Amino acid sequence: MNDITEARASLQEAMNFLGALASGIEQAIGQSATSISFLAGKRLGMQFSTGAPTTDNIEQALKTIRDVLVKFDCLWHFEPFKPHDRASMVACQGDEEDILLMYSDCMIRQSLFKFGHAQQGSLCNMMNGFFSGAIRNIMGYESSLTILHAGENACLKRLTVNRKTHVDDFHENGGSSS
Amino acid sequence: MVDIQLHDQSCRGCGMCADICPTRVFDYDDEKNKASIRHAEDCIACLSCAYICPSGAITHDNYRVVKNFYRDLTFCGKMEKFL
Numbered sequence: 001m002n003d004i005t006e007a008r009a010s011l012q013e014a015m016n017f018l019g020a021l022a023s024g025i026e027q028a029i030g031q032s033a034t035s036i037s038f039l040a041g042k043r044l045g046m047q048f049s050t051g052a053p054t055t056d057n058i059e060q061a062l063k064t065i066r067d068v069l070v071k072f073d074c075l076w077h078f079e080p081f082k083p084h085d086r087a088s089m090v091a092c093q094g095d096e097e098d099i100l101l102m103y104s105d106c107m108i109r110q111s112l113f114k115f116g117h118a119q120q121g122s123l124c125n126m127m128n129g130f131f132s133g134a135i136r137n138i139m140g141y142e143s144s145l146t147i148l149h150a151g152e153n154a155c156l157k158r159l160t161v162n163r164k165t166h167v168d169d170f171h172e173n174g175g176s177s178s
Numbered sequence: 179m180v181d182i183q184l185h186d187q188s189c190r191g192c193g194m195c196a197d198i199c200p201t202r203v204f205d206y207d208d209e210k211n212k213a214s215i216r217h218a219e220d221c222i223a224c225l226s227c228a229y230i231c232p233s234g235a236i237t238h239d240n241y242r243v244v245k246n247f248y249r250d251l252t253f254c255g256k257m258e259k260f261l
Contacts, residue, residue: 077242083201083220102222104242149200151224153244156200 019111022123033122041126045133048072052138058090058097058161061138068134076127077105081156095164100148103155119150131159140167180221181239188235189213195227195236203227 025033049068055061062080069076081102082089090099108123117123128145135143142165149156182203184195191211196204204227205216223241228234 081201081222084217085202104223105244110244149198149224149226151200151222151226152229153241154222154224156222156224 015107015111016114019108019115019117019123022121022126023112023115023117026122034125037122037126038129038132041129041131042133042136043129044126045130045135046137047133048130049134049137052134054138054140056139058099058139058159061135062099062101062159064138065131065134074107076103076107078103096160096162098158098160101145101157101159103157104153106155109150109155119155120147124150128157135159135161136167141165142167179219180223180241182215182218182221182223182227183237183239184213184215185235185237186212186214188233190233190235192232194230194232198226198230200224200226 022033022037025036029036048071049065052064052068055064059080062078066078078101080089081100083100086100090097106127108127109119112119112121112123124147128147131145132143135141139161141161141163143159143161146158146160147155148158184204189212191213193206193213195213196202196206201217201220201222203215203217203221204213206213221238223238225238225241228236228238
């Protein structure tokens with residue numbers, strides 16, 4: 001039990017440090033902080049999803065990402081969301097497919113609230129990058145995760161997969177090599 | 179499903195709940211100057227409406243409460259001695 005307590009305390013300190021760091025670099029270097037955090041998250045998403053089963057289906061890809069997160073003990077609960085005025089869960093528009101995602105448990109939100117940092121900053125973009133990296137490995141396409149609403153208990157985001165931008169080094173059943 | 183309720187008599191008609199809701203759960207009546215719940219099934223329990231409502235007219239039930247990852251266990255351990 002003591003090990004868990006110590007591990008949890010370490011994680012808490014690390015997340016608080018990361019929250020403060022992200023908030024600090026936003027003030028220091030402005031908009032560039034978002035790009036840096038996004039790319040760091042993307043790299044993490046690609047690392048975590050290496051070897052994950054590939055699919056062309058966006059909903060199946062999300063299930064795989066959930067499995068990847070569970071495998072790495074990341075408690076980051078999300079689920080697809082379909083409002084009443086949306087015909088289907090996945091909407092297609094030209095070469096783009098999008099799906100709404102609702103995030104409830106989020107360690108980033110918790111660490112931001114701890115010291116009163118604003119949401120939708122660079123740290124949120126790091127996790128957006130995580131999704132982008134994972135989708136790149138699992139589906140072989142570039143994607144973006146847009147924050148539609150950052151709430152106190154849940155956030156609503158839109159995941160857009162661009163089927164025009166197929167990754168060159170993507171191999172089925174193996175993901176991308178980079 | 180999330181159970182969202184709006185206390186009609188408490189609503190001051192500011193409309194901030196309708197403005198902040200990302201899934202358009204609320205409807206605003208311009209004549210009565212009152213908000214009402216129109217699409218409760220779309221509520222994602224972000225709780226932004228409840229936080230922003232100046233008169234505390236909005237309540238939620240049966241929703242997933244975010245796990246508290248960052249409870250200060252050392253502090254809690256110290257406080258337990260006094261409880």
